[in-house]
Amino acid sequence: MPQEYPYQDAFNRLLTDRAMAEATRDEYTTTLKDFFHYLENFNPTYQKTHRVRDLQTQDVEQYLSMLLTARQIQNQTYNKVLSHLNIYFKFLFSHRWTPYLPTLDLKSKPKQAPQPINYRWVDDLTDYLADERLHIYTRLTLLLVSQGYPVQSFLKPGVTEKIDTHDWPATVQPFLKTFRDFIDPLQQRFLCDDWFLKQRAAADPHLTLPGLHKYLKPDEAVIGFALSPTVLYQGYLVNYLRRHPQKTDREVTAALNLPPDSIDYYRRLSQRAD
Template identity: 75%
Template sequence: MSQSYPYQDAFNRTLQQRAMAQATEDEYNATLTDFFKYLENFNPTYQRDHRVNQLQTPDVEQYLAMLVDARKIQNQTYNKVLSHLNVYFKFLFSHSWTPYLPTLDLKSKPKQAAQPLNYRWVDDLDSFLADPRLHVYTRLTLLLVAQGYPVQAFLQPNFTANLKTQSWSAPAQQFLNELQAFLAPLQQRFQSNDWFLKQRAAADPHLTLPGLHKYLKPDEAIVGFALSPTVLYQGYLVNYLRRHPQLSDREAISALHLEPDSIDYYRRLAQRAD
């Protein structure tokens, strides 16, 4: 099986020895996959020969700065990403696979006051789907998140293979027709039925998370709120729980595919939402 970042198999074995939850292990892998995809696209040090043992503090700082500037991540997310990278580089260092600890001098950020979570966007989905000012990929992201899919799921190759859309609303069906017209030449060129495809020739035609953010970011000025798929998904969860207050924890966990230890957190957010 191909690896998404250097020494992934060995690192995962180390994580498994810590007996951490699968969801936490998945978070580590998502962080590191995104980190190395970013380096591959934007970092000259890594682009030269793809050697992890050449990475130093400025290379990690460049990635973290991008997360803050381009994706507008909160300090809590910044600290979690830094922690993931720190554990990974300590693992490499302990095996002598790198002579550097590039995260050693990087400091975590102070805890921020929680930003009010936008959950109302779900209620306005139909108007967003019909808004031609928004890029097709922005509208598609909103549609899929409102159907309960996190970004880690819908950017996966072959995501659409088993997707059932027949029961979606009439405005969603209308948008899907527009989407298909947009995608037809790309799907033909890349011989792929997937939805999130690059618009230029590429060995791997699938859009990455950083690539998706390039479409989402400019559209924030139009909608007036953050379009980070992770934040949108949190808003969707809160919206769902506000609409279904009668659900038991077990029913909500099953409907939303949540980890059991996170249901209380989202219930509290739903109760505080005005």
């Protein structure tokens, strides 16, 4: 199996030796894949040599700055990403695979008070789907999240092509027709039935999360609220719980495919929502 970032196999052995939970190991993989994908596309140092040993503090700072400005991550997420990168580079340094520890001088950020979650966007979905000022991928993201799909799911190859939309509300069908007219030529060009596809020739036609953010970020000025798919999904969950306060934890878990220990957290959020 090809490695998704440098020294992945060796680093995974370290995480396994530390008896980390599989979900935690997956978080490290997600962070490091995204970090090196960003370097591959936007960092001149890495683009020239593709060598980890050439990376220095400013290269990591550039990535973290992008997370804050382009994706508008919260400080808690920033600190977690920095921790993942710090442990990775300490591991490389300990094996002399890099002469630098580029995270050494980078500091974590103070914990922020949680921001109110916008759950009302779900109620106005029909209007947003009809708003042609929003990119079609932005509207598709809103639609899929409103149907209970988290971004980790709907960007995964092979997922969207299997989605059956026939039972979806009549109010969303006009947009689905518009979307099919948009996506059909791309699907034919790439011989791929997935929904989030790049609009230029590429070896892998699937849109990445950073690629999706390039469409979402400009549309925030149009729509008037944050379009981070993770935040949108939280709003969807809160909206669902507010609409169905009588449902038991078991019913909510089944309907939303949430782990049971997450229900209490989102119930509390729904009770605090304005």
